[in-house]
Amino acid sequence: MINESISVIKIRDILLVTMPPDPDDHSITVLQDKILNTMQRYQVKGLILDISSIKTMDSFLARVVVETAQMVVLMGGKTVIAGMQPSVAITATQLGLTLGGALTALNVDLALEMVSDNFKRGL
Amino acid sequence: MINESISVIKIRDILLVTMPPDPDDHSITVLQDKILNTMQRYQVKGLILDISSIKTMDSFLARVVVETAQMVVLMGGKTVIAGMQPSVAITATQLGLTLGGALTALNVDLALEMVSDNFKRGL
Amino acid sequence: MNEDTRGEVVINNESDIIVVRKKVREAATLLNFSLTDVTRIVTAASELARNVFLYAGSGVMKWQTLKSSNTVGIMLSFKDSGPGITDLELVMNDGYSTSRGLGLGLPGSRRLMDDMEITSQVGKGTTIVVKKWRRCY
Amino acid sequence: MNEDTRGEVVINNESDIIVVRKKVREAATLLNFSLTDVTRIVTAASELARNVFLYAGSGVMKWQTLKSSNTVGIMLSFKDSGPGITDLELVMNDGYSTSRGLGLGLPGSRRLMDDMEITSQVGKGTTIVVKKWRRCY
Ligand SMILES: Nc1ncnc2c1ncn2[C@@H]1O[C@H](COP(=O)(O)OP(=O)(O)O)[C@@H](O)[C@H]1O
Ligand SMILES: Nc1ncnc2c1ncn2[C@@H]1O[C@H](COP(=O)(O)OP(=O)(O)O)[C@@H](O)[C@H]1O
Numbered sequence A, B: 001m002i003n004e005s006i007s008v009i010k011i012r013d014i015l016l017v018t019m020p021p022d023p024d025d026h027s028i029t030v031l032q033d034k035i036l037n038t039m040q041r042y043q044v045k046g047l048i049l050d051i052s053s054i055k056t057m058d059s060f061l062a063r064v065v066v067e068t069a070q071m072v073v074l075m076g077g078k079t080v081i082a083g084m085q086p087s088v089a090i091t092a093t094q095l096g097l098t099l100g101g102a103l104t105a106l107n108v109d110l111a112l113e114m115v116s117d118n119f120k121r122g123l
Numbered sequence C, D: 001m002n003e004d005t006r007g008e009v010v011i012n013n014e015s016d017i018i019v020v021r022k023k024v025r026e027a028a029t030l031l032n033f034s035l036t037d038v039t040r041i042v043t044a045a046s047e048l049a050r051n052v053f054l055y056a057g058s059g060v061m062k063w064q065t066l067k068s069s070n071t072v073g074i075m076l077s078f079k080d081s082g083p084g085i086t087d088l089e090l091v092m093n094d095g096y097s098t099s100r101g102l103g104l105g106l107p108g109s110r111r112l113m114d115d116m117e118i119t120s121q122v123g124k125g126t127t128i129v130v131k132k133w134r135r136c137y
Helices: A024-043 A059-072 A085-095 A110-118 B023-040 B060-076 B086-095 B108-119 C015-030 C035-056 C105-114 D014-030 D035-056 D103-112
Strands: A007-011 A015-020 A047-048 A079-081 A104-105 B008-011 B014-017 B046-050 B079-082 B102-103 C005-012 C057-066 C072-079 C115-121 C125-133 D006-011 D059-067 D072-080 D116-119 D125-133
Touching: A007 A024, A015 A024, A015 A110, A015 C115, A024 A059, A047 A059, A047 A110, A047 B108, A047 D116, A059 A079, A059 C035, A085 B023, A085 C035, A085 C105, A104 A110, A104 B108, A110 D014, B008 B023, B008 C125, B014 B108, B023 B108, B046 B108, B046 D116, B060 B079, B060 D035, B079 B108, B086 D103, B102 B108, B102 C125, C005 C015, C005 C035, C015 C057, C015 C072, C035 C057, C035 C072, C035 C105, C035 C125, C057 C125, C105 C115, C105 C125, C125 D125, D006 D014, D006 D035, D014 D035, D014 D059, D035 D059, D035 D072, D035 D125, D059 D125, D103 D116
Parallel strands: A015 A047, A047 A079, A079 A104, B014 B046, B046 B079, B079 B102
Antiparallel strands: A007 A015, B008 B014, C005 C057, C057 C072, C072 C125, C115 C125, D006 D059, D059 D072, D072 D125, D116 D125
């Protein structure tokens, strides 16, 4: 099963999700469900979405990422989108994509730093 | 090569880019690639775009500046646009340009100050 | 660069969008496009393939390499026998969508590629051809 | 102020936009426009020259100095044999663009200059004339 390959790890009160390089539409939707359920069950406060292995971000994937971040916000959490490749950032901008107001970080390490610095202070 | 003339300097975890007065389409594409790749490789957290030598900011150049700032945001960085000439600022406003949500500073010195004050605190 | 200079992918279901991305990535990489240009081309292909699947149900993507006197390029065509597009100007507006989409697929793909041509007949189908040339250094 | 009171620049490719800016800057500076006015004039010229290149492929920019009883001014004309503009009112709206632009070139240039006149025939081409007078102190 493709969706098995998407790892969702809980680190204290943070959920770390590593996106696979070329997820299909279905596994993206399954992932979204899984994230929201896990957040609810374990009272997770934040989500780090590691997209560093993503080579193509089209408007479908972008919409799901933004939607997920928004749902997490509705549930009282924060999302950091981490590790976007330079070529993906350039392409996404030209395509016209924005990530709504989601927080971004260069990589997972820095995202974790942001989380522990700021989420605790309720930023 | 025109693109060689665009200098990209790393100062601690900040990238300082001096825009040439009259960049063409191609050198801008090269510049954007270079900025984002340097960000990734050296874990740069912010970009200072020095536009003090720019004497004319038309809507093409403005779009490039805003787009570059957006790309940097997608990768988890912050952009400060520094040193806009007063005459350019007046003209840009009349033309109808806005710099999106990008931060601005009077000059590179003040931009560096903003960066060290705020980026460290994760603003 | 003499073998495999053209090919096609039949689009029948969602997972074929991934096949399109894979084939186009291989072809563009073989043509020595920069990583950023490969990403641009694959992203446009993904948008257009998804449109074929979403709006027409099925169709075919063909790709081929292009040669000019001083550079090379890639051409992708997406052909379907779906409902067609009524207003070609309208669908090129950022944000216009008849589904729950972001409405960036068509206008965004035009921005990512060097050239885009749409032919569409209502009730008959749609063909979209996009091209990208490699920069010469 | 007797020599060099008119001139022209042929616009064939992107780098000619830079030549337009340079010539217009020189002319406006010679006429003793303030730095801000020079910037306004050069910026408008840059927008209009880019439009000629983008939408018509090529054309020509002519400039000449103007004299009235109590002041001087500059007139720039941009002439092309491109596709023309269908709806002159529409293109003057902030944000309207048929390309990937910001749609500020035409309305913005009108704001930067004192006067702007567009003549355009679909299929024949477009001529845009802008003027700016020096403030008398
Ligand atoms: N192959 C196609 N056949 C029929 N209609 C299409 C096709 N591709 C696009 N369209 C129409 O154009 C609109 C805009 O498409 P697009 O810019 O890709 O945005 P989105 O797919 O997010 O709606 C679609 O909502 C649809 O109505
Ligand atoms: N010289 C021209 N020939 C044909 N069409 C033009 C010309 N100049 C402008 N236009 C049309 O007017 C629109 C608005 O132009 P402008 O305000 O300069 O914005 P932008 O160039 O960013 O689109 C253009 O998108 C184009 O369709």
